[in-house]
Amino acid sequence: MKRIFAAILIAACAGTASADGLKSLESFMKGAQAGRAEFSQTVTAPPKDGQAARTKTSSGSFEFQRPGRFKFTYKKPFEQTIVADGQTLWLYDVDLNQVTQRSQAQALGSTPAALLASAPDLAALKADFTLENGPDQDGLQWVQATPKAKDGQLKSVRVGFAGEQLAALDIQDSFGQRSVIRFSGLQALPSLPASVFQFKPPAGADVVKQ
Numbered sequence: 567m568k569r570i571f572a573a574i575l576i577a578a579c580a581g582t583a584s585a586d587g588l589k590s591l592e593s594f595m596k597g598a599q600a601g602r603a604e605f606s607q608t609v610t611a612p613p614k615d616g617q618a619a620r621t622k623t624s625s626g627s628f629e630f631q632r633p634g635r636f637k638f639t640y641k642k643p644f645e646q647t648i649v650a651d652g653q654t655l656w657l658y659d660v661d662l663n664q665v666t667q668r669s670q671a672q673a674l675g676s677t678p679a680a681l682l683a684s685a686p687d688l689a690a691l692k693a694d695f696t697l698e699n700g701p702d703q704d705g706l707q708w709v710q711a712t713p714k715a716k717d718g719q720l721k722s723v724r725v726g727f728a729g730e731q732l733a734a735l736d737i738q739d740s741f742g743q744r745s746v747i748r749f750s751g752l753q754a755l756p757s758l759p760a761s762v763f764q765f766k767p768p769a770g771a772d773v774v775k776q
Contacts, residue, residue, distance in 0.1 A: 612742035
């Protein structure tokens with residue numbers, strides 16, 4: 567569960583520094599108040615007990631509505647849903663038939679979710695993150711976002727843009743785990759129906775409040 571949460575909630579690289587990343591981030595914050603996309607996610611755990619690093623891949627769909635609402639629907643290899651409705655963060659594991667319920671304000675804080683959906687504008691982001699242009703890599707312009715809070719699980723996040731189009735998140739947590747989320751087919755929309763971000767625990771599901 568920690569792996570999944572750290573992954574939704576956002577590396578020294580060779581290259582030439584770009585001035586476009588922060589401009590792309592600002593344009594994204596202004597122009598995309600809501601949207602949806604497909605995503606693929608690769609999580610790499612650090613080597614353990616002399617073994618090689620372990621990698622797991624998943625995919626699904628993503629939707630958001632500023633401020634404070636988003637939904638990740640994992641379809642492969644296992645079905646899981648993460649919904650933030652503005653008040654509560656819900657994590658539903660279909661195979662376990664288990665729902666984890668947390669206060670959204672306490673759960674998110676300085677997380678990648680703020681970069682995508684929680685913060686209403688760039689000024690609000692700067693309250694929680696130090697933002698800097700990063701080097702271009704893989705054909706993308708990158709922004710390095712470092713949390714100002716030093717006691718959280720998140721170490722750093724890189725946000726990649728293709729022009730003004732959100733393309734990727736590269737997340738490093740304090741446990742040495744790396745999660746790379748790549749987005750495709752992003753549709754920027756003025757709004758989405760409120761029902762998209764409503765979640766009701768399925769009948770018979772075990773609900774755990776944290």
